[in-house]
Amino acid sequence: MAFDKKRKHSGEQSQAKRSQQKAGSKRQKTEKRVVPVDELPWQTVQVPEMFDDAEGFYGLEEIHGVDVVREGDVVKFVAAVPKGKAEKKDDDDGEEFEGFDDTPEEESTPVETKAKDRKKEPKAKKKEAKESKKEAKDGKKDAKEQKKPTPQPTEDPELVSNLFTSIDALPDVEPEEDVDTSEWAPLELSPDMMAAIGNLRFGKPTPIQAQAIPEIINGRDVIGKASTGSGKTLAFGIPIVESWLAKQAEEEKDEKRRPVAMILSPTRELAHQISDHLKKLCDGLTTSPYICSVTGGLAIQKQLRQLEKADIIIGTPGRLWEVISTENSIMNSIRAIDFLVVDEADRLLKDGQFKEAEDIIKALDRTQPGEEAEEDSDSDEEPTPKHNRQTLVFSATFNKALQQKLAGKARYNLMGEAESLEHLLKKLNFREKKPKFIDTNPVSQMAERLKEGLIHCGDLEKDLYLYAVLLLQPTRRALVFTNAINTVRRLTPFLQNLNLPAIALHSDMEQKARLRSLEKFKADPPKNANTGSSIQAPILVATDVAARGLDIPNVDLVIHYHVPRSADDYVHRSGRTARATQSGVSIMLCGPKEDIPTQRLIAKVHASSAAASGKSKKDLLGVQTIDIDRRLVSHLKPRVTLSKKITETTIAKEKGAKEDDWLKNAAEELGIELDEDEFEKVGSWKGKGSGKKQKEREAREVGKQEVQKWRWELRELLKKRVNTGVSEKYLNGVDVEGLLRGVRSEFLGQVEGLGL
Numbered sequence: 001m002a003f004d005k006k007r008k009h010s011g012e013q014s015q016a017k018r019s020q021q022k023a024g025s026k027r028q029k030t031e032k033r034v035v036p037v038d039e040l041p042w043q044t045v046q047v048p049e050m051f052d053d054a055e056g057f058y059g060l061e062e063i064h065g066v067d068v069v070r071e072g073d074v075v076k077f078v079a080a081v082p083k084g085k086a087e088k089k090d091d092d093d094g095e096e097f098e099g100f101d102d103t104p105e106e107e108s109t110p111v112e113t114k115a116k117d118r119k120k121e122p123k124a125k126k127k128e129a130k131e132s133k134k135e136a137k138d139g140k141k142d143a144k145e146q147k148k149p150t151p152q153p154t155e156d157p158e159l160v161s162n163l164f165t166s167i168d169a170l171p172d173v174e175p176e177e178d179v180d181t182s183e184w185a186p187l188e189l190s191p192d193m194m195a196a197i198g199n200l201r202f203g204k205p206t207p208i209q210a211q212a213i214p215e216i217i218n219g220r221d222v223i224g225k226a227s228t229g230s231g232k233t234l235a236f237g238i239p240i241v242e243s244w245l246a247k248q249a250e251e252e253k254d255e256k257r258r259p260v261a262m263i264l265s266p267t268r269e270l271a272h273q274i275s276d277h278l279k280k281l282c283d284g285l286t287t288s289p290y291i292c293s294v295t296g297g298l299a300i301q302k303q304l305r306q307l308e309k310a311d312i313i314i315g316t317p318g319r320l321w322e323v324i325s326t327e328n329s330i331m332n333s334i335r336a337i338d339f340l341v342v343d344e345a346d347r348l349l350k351d352g353q354f355k356e357a358e359d360i361i362k363a364l365d366r367t368q369p370g371e372e373a374e375e376d377s378d379s380d381e382e383p384t385p386k387h388n389r390q391t392l393v394f395s396a397t398f399n400k401a402l403q404q405k406l407a408g409k410a411r412y413n414l415m416g417e418a419e420s421l422e423h424l425l426k427k428l429n430f431r432e433k434k435p436k437f438i439d440t441n442p443v444s445q446m447a448e449r450l451k452e453g454l455i456h457c458g459d460l461e462k463d464l465y466l467y468a469v470l471l472l473q474p475t476r477r478a479l480v481f482t483n484a485i486n487t488v489r490r491l492t493p494f495l496q497n498l499n500l501p502a503i504a505l506h507s508d509m510e511q512k513a514r515l516r517s518l519e520k521f522k523a524d525p526p527k528n529a530n531t532g533s534s535i536q537a538p539i540l541v542a543t544d545v546a547a548r549g550l551d552i553p554n555v556d557l558v559i560h561y562h563v564p565r566s567a568d569d570y571v572h573r574s575g576r577t578a579r580a581t582q583s584g585v586s587i588m589l590c591g592p593k594e595d596i597p598t599q600r601l602i603a604k605v606h607a608s609s610a611a612a613s614g615k616s617k618k619d620l621l622g623v624q625t626i627d628i629d630r631r632l633v634s635h636l637k638p639r640v641t642l643s644k645k646i647t648e649t650t651i652a653k654e655k656g657a658k659e660d661d662w663l664k665n666a667a668e669e670l671g672i673e674l675d676e677d678e679f680e681k682v683g684s685w686k687g688k689g690s691g692k693k694q695k696e697r698e699a700r701e702v703g704k705q706e707v708q709k710w711r712w713e714l715r716e717l718l719k720k721r722v723n724t725g726v727s728e729k730y731l732n733g734v735d736v737e738g739l740l741r742g743v744r745s746e747f748l749g750q751v752e753g754l755g756l
């Protein structure tokens, strides 16, 4: 049996993996031997920063090419080791294991072996890295030690080759050519920053970066609007890190450490992502700031310790307020920040979260004993902000009236409106009376390489059309948005029953489960062993908790199962695809009742592009109606009907079991004994009323055997290929772009129901 597993560990990026890449193509004769488990060269799997804190989950290591041999109750690991080395015995005779290889022996060529003490070196380094990480985790290490470690001397390639001969399994890694960053030159960034940007391989700044970075470096308060996926994070991230670098150069060595920036994010996932993004940028610096994220769902004590040494703080307002308001010393050091960033500001300003954001800002600006208040008590005017920080506000969407006002085109007074400029300036306490407004997409809010489509279907046909679109696009990583948590709970097993790898994400899930879902969705899909192509890309079924800011690589398709509640939600949801230089497709499933809100929504999103091109709003540029052949869709109906029945029955049974438990517990607490008949009566009383309740009750009464029969029938159906009928093509061969090319140009075509 081949052994290919992952285990927990607490180490840094594996020395082993890097060593493997450096070892080139040197090969060695090997033989298979039993190897103690701790001496196998485990390789660290890089997990994102967001897992750092997850209760005892420190990381993963993996190993390949090891056989597991079971002898009675004893399990042994057999790996290929260099020939001629004595086998390490169970009682440890002192002989060191020197490596393993999964390359066929006949391909191996001899290589010189090196002295034993040198062979131990990588292991020692790995241990050192683990210890250092652990200390950092405990918060015991001085923050300065969090900076980049001094580069270690490079490993002896021959030694590495001995230890990790499995390099033969890897393709030779060509050193990447340096990327030309000359287009960044006008921004006049420091050489260190230019190196970091080169390390990210970003050849040129995006428009929002090109415009916002110089303004921020020049000390301006900035309100930045740019389409989704256009690099807004680095538009504020680069100047912040630049400012930290400049401070490092000036600061006295023993000066007390204090944070330079605080970044507020509306969701936990986005906060972790911003933190990861900035850390990646700082990977290319010779010395890095300590970046810490403070979000709910993770231990407060630990976050307090991290805050003490933080240079850049990123957090959700609720948790940030909870943590900083309890600790005076932290609050005092945060008061001196140079930058306050509000990411996805329109959402933060609208949501209930603004209460905490406001508390934070008020606390930042509170006059300290000994400080003089600057305002003139006789004056009716707003007090001049006392602070010296810059305020940076970014989003892809801002209230239309606010945009007009910011652009100096407002035709009416906005005073009093919640989204007005006055309101924004007041709440965020900008330093400047008129912050610099940068709008890189005044015409279209949508990403440049995004194609938008619309599928009309009956209200009860959405599951069928969703399945059809996903089947037509097996290799596209898809994100399905719904307006309700219950729909996520239903659609996920519905798709899984149809053999599609659906993953759920909603705000009612525990934080750890939310992070796990995102990681699963980001993972590479399995490949077909024969063709090497991906079998079926993962599908994330989510509420709007995933709509803002998330930068998940290679999302090709966004499906709006429910029409979004607002035009802004549509923009942000659709913006999870076609990010940076990539292209993507966004498709809305629209039932008859949603026709009017959909028309309004599209008119709102595309009004400015229609106006700019001289066409009427009715032309609704950009969104095309997709006609999926109804005969094709009807071939899928039996599968969908079965999967729906299975899913709904299972959910109803689970729900029923919970309600029964609740009823029994309530009766027990009241001291009432319910016999089976009474219990049934109460149970059936619960079921009366709405048609939905009645259906649920019927579903609960379906026998286990019946459900098993449906499952069997569905399995049989899924084994068969589905013929598209008209074109005689099989489903796998069709793509949405093709569908979009062949669509009718008019908006909102009529489609008759299939009677599902």
Ligand SMILES: Nc1ncnc2c1ncn2[C@@H]1O[C@H](COP(=O)(O)OP(=O)(O)OP(=O)(O)O)[C@@H](O)[C@H]1O
Pocket (backbone or CB within 6 Å): 202, 203, 204, 205, 206, 209, 226, 227, 228, 229, 230, 231, 232, 233, 234, 395, 396, 548, 549, 550, 551, 575, 576, 579, 580, 581
């Ligand atoms: N100059 C650049 N060149 C190429 N890619 C870039 C550049 N700057 C950023 N990116 C990449 O673009 C992607 C989107 O960036 P980011 O998440 O900052 O977008 P955003 O504008 O904040 O999007 P949203 O509005 O959805 O939050 C990221 O993967 C990022 O690494």
